[in-house]
Amino acid sequence: MTDALATLCDDLLTAARRAGADSADAIALAGTSLSIDVRGGVLEQAERSEGTDIGLRVFVGQRQANVSASDTRAETLAEMAERAVAMAREAPEDPYAGLADPGQLAQSPDIAALDMSDPTPEPDPEALQRDAEQAEAAALAVQGVTQAQGASAGYGRRDVWLAATNGFSNGYSRTQRSLSAVAIAGTGTGMERDYDGDSRIHQGDLRAAADIGRSAGERAVAALGARKPPTGRYPVVYDERIAASLIGHLLAATNGAAIARGASWLRDALGAQVLPAHLSLIEDPLRPRATASRPFDAEGLPTARRAVVQDGVLTGWTLDLSAGRKLGMPSTGNAARGTSSPPSPSTWNVALTQGDRTRADLLRDMGTGLLITSMIGSTINPNTGDYSRGASGFWVENGQIAYPVNECTVAGNLREMLMTLVPANDARPWLSRVVPSLLVEGMTLAGS
Known part of the structure; x- marks a missing residue:
């Protein structure tokens, strides 16, 4: 063919x-x-x-x-x-x-x-x-x-x-x-x-x-009998199933097209710390058997492993040729396209540094707070990073799951949220986004 x-x-x-x-x-x-x-x-x-x-x-x-x-x-x-x-x-x-x-x-x-x-x-x-x-x-x-x-x-x-x-x-x-x-x-x-x-x-x-x-x-x-959690400021654990959404917001903010337009809450963060110092975010389009792997991008440039964030520091933007030229930088080999539109920057396989604790350990350390297993809707301000999403999951008390919850909203600012991340060790290695469960400190929770 x-x-x-x-x-x-x-x-x-x-x-x-x-x-x-x-x-x-x-x-x-x-x-x-x-x-x-x-x-x-x-x-x-x-x-x-x-x-x-x-x-x-x-x-x-x-x-x-x-x-x-x-x-x-x-x-x-x-x-x-x-x-x-x-x-x-x-x-x-x-x-x-x-x-x-x-x-x-x-x-x-x-x-x-x-x-x-x-x-x-x-x-x-x-x-x-x-x-x-x-x-x-x-x-x-x-x-x-x-x-x-x-x-x-x-x-x-x-x-x-x-x-x-x-x-x-x-x-x-x-x-x-x-x-x-x-x-x-x-x-x-x-x-x-x-x-x-x-x-x-x-x-x-x-x-x-x-x-x-x-x-x-x-x-x-497990979700039967769900009710609204209390309103207040609490730590939150994002279950591994949905934790990649947080990293997705970071990746969107480092997209070269958004940077060139000045429409990113990370537009002034190149070379600055955006994650805790012990965390890195690595893109590897050459991983065997990974769903987002590719030998070259949509403009024929070679793809290569690169650090989007190294030891907590943002090292570069995600660029195709056009975005790179606008910013005076070389393409990172990240052009993607379909048949009906020109290329645009996109990320391939990414992996966040995993921790040495299980999700249960994160819940224990959290004490009282929310375990999110599902999210709906999204209000993200691309210029400020202000974040608000509907959520459901489980209320945690004394480090143990107490009861299922739904119909609540979690809010914060992505720049502040990402700086508090504590990763578990439960990421699935075959996914295109290898991200474990994540503990985020001090989010605003709107429930009952």
Whole structure:
């Protein structure tokens, strides 16, 4: 398939030159997905899709335009190129737009070492249905579970090819296998719902269906009888399932596009301490079998391991070529794109330094406070870092879980919150964001 995508990209670039483009890049994506949903022990939905999408970005001087299509006929490629060039000629000049210099491009990346594609055959629908049925049955077998909202199993494969008139041309394939279950406990207004799931590149790494279903059921039952916690200022532990959201806010604030616009609460923090001195945040796009790994970015630049935060100090921004040029810095190899838009900065696999204590140890040290296991809504001021989110989880007294809670809000300022982080040691190493449970001191809690 990648050979066909390479040919498509070459044909798009040829069409762009013929239409009058000074330079151009093209991306082609071919995907297959299969999903099975089960509810009440019977098949509820089965869906399979296949398709190819193409995108073309052209430059006329310092003007650029992007077009996309899912039709790969020769006449469509020519029409795309003509339309893109016409659009570019009418676009405003962008002094920071342009392709990478040939010397910046990735040279012979070791794609096989990343192990991003499972060589085993695509699972048949019956096998996916059996997995979903087993997960749902395991959830229903948990005492206190009154119904299962359903279980889903899926498989996907995506082939990617990128080519540009600066000489870059390369691609790779990625697979994904997923399984999840949702359980409901209780009845009437006292019902509680929770879930569990897993997603891996290799089918053999996927957690057992019975384990996923049982965990979903146990989580739903544990939430029964939830009530509002007291209002006040308390320490908070973010469970590992949702702790990565805090680090996500930090990553968003270090995005070069936001920095260039001056719309980030970390815009003046380069070289300053943003985490406790014993914590680092490392990005590694070259981790084998990780879902966000990639050998090169969407502009053909090599990806590499880097420290976003080293020993608590913010070391740099996340940059593509355009953002880097605006800030007078080199790209960090973090350009991402789809077929319908130009590249923009994005992060790949990241990992926060883990601690030496369990989540139970954090709760013990916290004494009295809130354990958050689920969050809804979000109010984040990108300029100040003021933070407010709806939450549910468990109230903790004397270091022990006392009762489940819901319908509360936690608030603080991200700059202050991140400086108090205490990590546990329970991060799942296969995730693209490896972040353990986190204790945050002194947040404002609005409950009863």
